[in-house]
Amino acid sequence: xxxxxxxxxxxxxxxAAKHAIALAQLYPEAQLxxxxxxxxxxxxxxxxxxxxxESLLLxxxxxxxxxxxMARVAGVSAKMTLLKGNPSQEIxxxxxxxxxxxxxxxxxxxxxxQEMVLGSVSHKVMKHVDCPVTVVK
Amino acid sequence: xxxxxxxxxxxxxxxxxxxxxxxxxxxxxxxAFAFIVGVDPRVALYASFAIAVITSFVGGxxxxxxxxxxxxxxxxxxxxxxxxxxxxLAATVLTGVIQFILGWLGVANLxxxxxxxxxxxxxxxxxxxxxxxxxxxxxxxxxxxxxxxIATLILVYAVPRFFTAIPAPLIAIVVMxxxxxxxxVTLQTIGDLGKMPNSLPTFFLPDIPFNLETLKIIFPYxxxxxxxxxxxxxxxxxxxxxxxxxxxxxxREARGQxxxxxxxxxxxxxxxxxxxxxxxxxxxxxGRGRLSTxxxxxxxxxxxxxxxDVVVKIPMPVLAGVMIMVAxxxxxWSSFKFLKQAPKTESVVMLITVAIxxxxxxxxxxxxVGVILSSLFxxxxxSRVTVTQDSNIYKIKGPLFFASTTKFIQSFRDxxxxxxxxxxxxxxxxxxxxxxxxIKVKQKLEEEGAxxxxxxxxxxxxxxxxxxx
Numbered sequence: 001x002x003x004x005x006x007x008x009x010x011x012x013x014x015x016a017a018k019h020a021i022a023l024a025q026l027y028p029e030a031q032l033x034x035x036x037x038x039x040x041x042x043x044x045x046x047x048x049x050x051x052x053x054e055s056l057l058l059x060x061x062x063x064x065x066x067x068x069x070m071a072r073v074a075g076v077s078a079k080m081t082l083l084k085g086n087p088s089q090e091i092x093x094x095x096x097x098x099x100x101x102x103x104x105x106x107x108x109x110x111x112x113x114q115e116m117v118l119g120s121v122s123h124k125v126m127k128h129v130d131c132p133v134t135v136v137k
Numbered sequence: 138x139x140x141x142x143x144x145x146x147x148x149x150x151x152x153x154x155x156x157x158x159x160x161x162x163x164x165x166x167x168x169a170f171a172f173i174v175g176v177d178p179r180v181a182l183y184a185s186f187a188i189a190v191i192t193s194f195v196g197g198x199x200x201x202x203x204x205x206x207x208x209x210x211x212x213x214x215x216x217x218x219x220x221x222x223x224x225x226l227a228a229t230v231l232t233g234v235i236q237f238i239l240g241w242l243g244v245a246n247l248x249x250x251x252x253x254x255x256x257x258x259x260x261x262x263x264x265x266x267x268x269x270x271x272x273x274x275x276x277x278x279x280x281x282x283x284x285x286x287i288a289t290l291i292l293v294y295a296v297p298r299f300f301t302a303i304p305a306p307l308i309a310i311v312v313m314x315x316x317x318x319x320x321x322v323t324l325q326t327i328g329d330l331g332k333m334p335n336s337l338p339t340f341f342l343p344d345i346p347f348n349l350e351t352l353k354i355i356f357p358y359x360x361x362x363x364x365x366x367x368x369x370x371x372x373x374x375x376x377x378x379x380x381x382x383x384x385x386x387x388x389r390e391a392r393g394q395x396x397x398x399x400x401x402x403x404x405x406x407x408x409x410x411x412x413x414x415x416x417x418x419x420x421x422x423x424g425r426g427r428l429s430t431x432x433x434x435x436x437x438x439x440x441x442x443x444x445x446d447v448v449v450k451i452p453m454p455v456l457a458g459v460m461i462m463v464a465x466x467x468x469x470w471s472s473f474k475f476l477k478q479a480p481k482t483e484s485v486v487m488l489i490t491v492a493i494x495x496x497x498x499x500x501x502x503x504x505x506v507g508v509i510l511s512s513l514f515x516x517x518x519x520s521r522v523t524v525t526q527d528s529n530i531y532k533i534k535g536p537l538f539f540a541s542t543t544k545f546i547q548s549f550r551d552x553x554x555x556x557x558x559x560x561x562x563x564x565x566x567x568x569x570x571x572x573x574x575x576i577k578v579k580q581k582l583e584e585e586g587a588x589x590x591x592x593x594x595x596x597x598x599x600x601x602x603x604x605x606x
Contacts, residue, residue, distance in 0.1 A: 040421050043380045044413055045471050051253050084380060
């Protein structure tokens with residue numbers, strides 16, 4: 001059972017991660033893949049806010065740390081995958097290429113207007129991945 | 138690192154498509170940068186063409202887009218106003234020479250010494266200055282000017298939500314210029330302010346007296362241009378390294394920037410460097426190799442020669458609208474959060490860098506002062522040495538070097554014990570003055586009739602101590 005959860009460091013993503021861990025606990029062989037996508041659109045700002053590439057890498061890894069800890073406590077084997085590009089596109093490509101059995105996403109809880117302006121990651125991902133998707137509110 | 142053939146032809150289809158997109162995205166800004174300096178659009182367009190094409194061959198970071206830029210334009214403003222175009226071209230050639238030498242000396246290795254607070258100050262001041270340069274095209278004109286600028290701004294931000302294949306600024310310009318032509322409103326246009334080129338650039342020597350007097354005029358500008366150009370180019374290289382998970386030869390990039398500026402000056406173009414925005418567009422559009430940069434430059438020139446007669450009809454408020462978006466994108470809006478979260482000294486360095494740039498109108502001065510200031514803060518920060526006393530044992534904590542020895546010596550002013558141990562377990566001796574300070578303290582205490590034992594020196598401190606004693 002390969003379970004993937006996409007995180008972005010937000011509270012919504014953390015809720016999704018909790019759900020994914022609970023799900024993984026039901027399967028003794030479950031592998032949890034914590035996906036973080038470094039958004040191309042934020043590449044410049046993220047670089048400017050970090051002293052060098054090492055501290056940038058550390059900041060990105062730290063996004064997954066709380067989830068990795070929760071997984072360890074729950075006895076779920078988990079790893080972090082760092083991707084770069086357009087978040088929804090990268091999640092879709094990776095989940096399909098790795099033949100995941102289940103994808104868990106957090107919903108940003110945008111209203112109609114925000115969704116129009118920002119675009120919904122979960123909506124786009126749901127449409128294009130091959131496996132079942134759970135969106136956690 | 139890939140082979141040269143791979144860097145050119147490893148990604149042909151995507152490189153050509155991305156290059157076309159970038160070529161389109163380069164035009165509005167090149168025009169606006171020409172007006173910032175006060176030269177004909179030709180000078181910036183020839184520069185963008187020449188710099189992009191030359192760096193595609195000699196640059197160190199495949200996929201990096203270099204052309205005429207706002208940062209370089211801002212440095213050139215005064216030179217153009219005081220001495221004219223020929224001096225701008227000569228300064229561009231000299232900038233190339235300086236950058237090449239700096240690259241040859243390994244200047245890129247110094248990038249690690251530039252703290253991100255200075256880089257943040259740099260981009261924020263740049264954003265503010267680009268914004269300010271656009272105000273003359275809006276203020277003091279009629280209401281229609283404002284309407285066109287605001288409509289352009291709305292289009293630039295709204296279009297990417299629905300359509301991303303063609304850069305939004307270009308769509309906005311085409312739509313708004315169309316509306317202006319059809320409705321017949323009278324607005325200031327690019328044609329009112331300058332002539333468009335209708336031929337490829339040609340090689341000529343800048344028409345200046347070749348003497349020391351000329352060098353005195355252009356050298357300060359060339360030095361500033363070199364610093365600003367390398368800073369922005371190397372920063373952009375780092376961003377692209379991160380985006381593509383590949384490494385690049387930064388010193389080769391520095392030399393490449395030099396070669397490009399050197400020849401661009403002779404082809405009638407103004408100095409340029411890497412553009413962060415266009416380079417990111419290139420990567421996002423799938424561009425990875427040298428062919429993408431080459432295509433961007435070549436396509437830009439092709440478009441200008443074919444479409445020059447149309448380009449002159451673009452209204453200035455439309456171009457200003459696009460540039461306000463560019464200014465807003467250049468500015469790092471997370472800086473406000475940075476000011477709240479970062480250590481005080483870093484916030485101070487960032488704000489002072491911005492303030493100096495806005496005051497002097499010179500990005501290079503701001504960066505140099507920012508780096509010096511942050512180095513001083515760093516030394517002050519690291520030179521904290523504490524001495525804690527536990528009966529007759531004095532424990533030293535913190536590095537001992539020229540900046541921290543005074544504090545160290547002062548700590549032994551009123552010592553009453555007679556059998557003293559100074560423990561250096563949590564310290565490190567760095568230089569002559571640290572050894573000197575220990576000897577001074579030891580001597581003083583022994584004169585007062587105490588015995589002094591030094592202990593806990595780590596091996597490198599021990600070595601220094603033994604060597605200098």
